[in-house]
Amino acid sequence: MDAKEHKAHRPRQSGVKKDKKTKKQKKIEDKNPKAFAPLSGRKAEKLARRKQELIQKKLHAPLVDRTPVEPPPTVVAVVGPPQTGKSTLIKSLVKRYTKHNLTEINGPITVVSGKKRRITFIECANDMNCMIDIAKITDLVLLLIDASFGFEMETFEFLNILQVHGFPKIMGVLTHLDKFKNNKTLKSTKKRLKHRFWTEIYQGAKLFYLSGIINGRYPNQEIQNLSRFISVMKFRPLIWRNTHPYLVADRIEDLTDPEEVRMNPICDRTVTLYGYLRGTNMKPNMKVHIPGAGDQYLADISILPDPCPLPDKARKSLSEKQKLIYAPMSDVGGVMYDKDAVYINIPGNFTKTDDNEGYWK
Structure with missing residues (x-):
């Protein structure tokens, strides 16, 4: 017969015995405090300094938040090199928030995302001037990266521009993951790009993964996860924007x-x-x-009625009527603003008569 195995000793975590041992230990420490001091004074100094650094990291200088009771929409810029899926991402997010199908994206698109929040989506063109303008006004950047190609020069240029303008919040979005057929290659690519992204931004920066396109949009579940993050994100006021008036023209x-x-x-x-x-x-x-x-x-400035107001009374979730969208430069609601005119699209049915082939009504 094999010898019976004894259980490993488990010291008391609480109770009378634990209290007795603690009292005994304290007495020993009181008798000879030097016995429990660090061996090296330099090491003790390092530990104390590190502790203070960690405390200081947690502290932020208090800034006055000047946003009114009904704040303006949060500006979310979708940035990335050409053919990374910027338009598709905006279309998918707008569909998620408002049930609207956008065919073309021109200018800012404002949607009601919650009971107390509105979001303005802006697509950044692949142009240095556009990047500078976006960096000045955006609250959140969705940085699109083509996973099949990797980081491109435009991405690094935009990050350098952001550093000069107060560095707003950034979320990375990896697209074109459906091009990887081998699961092992996909996993290693994700890991490599994630660590490279962390090197540029900060350790632990949020990175989303979007797989292939279904019916011209990204999968609903992935877009839902991304939209939830955008809807609840908090923004620290940036000093320059907090002390200067500025207007993003719709x-x-x-x-x-x-x-x-x-x-x-x-x-x-x-x-x-x-x-x-x-x-x-x-x-x-x-x-x-x-x-x-x-x-x-400025010759004159006046307050107009809000074209995309927040809901007056909303329960747990917004109703279909409260999910508003305001995109004057895009083709929403049949109204299209151009540089010199306003076009109104009136849908109608055109039928061909049998008696006269060339006549339409």
């Missing part, structure tokens, strides 16, 4: 007399910009900077 209208433009094509124009005001207050006759047009003076 649409633009030229009010100059057409006859005057015909007579002199390079005459001074009167232009109206519509958008949500952020930061501090803006007043008439202020000097403002318009990217690409230089410094200009």
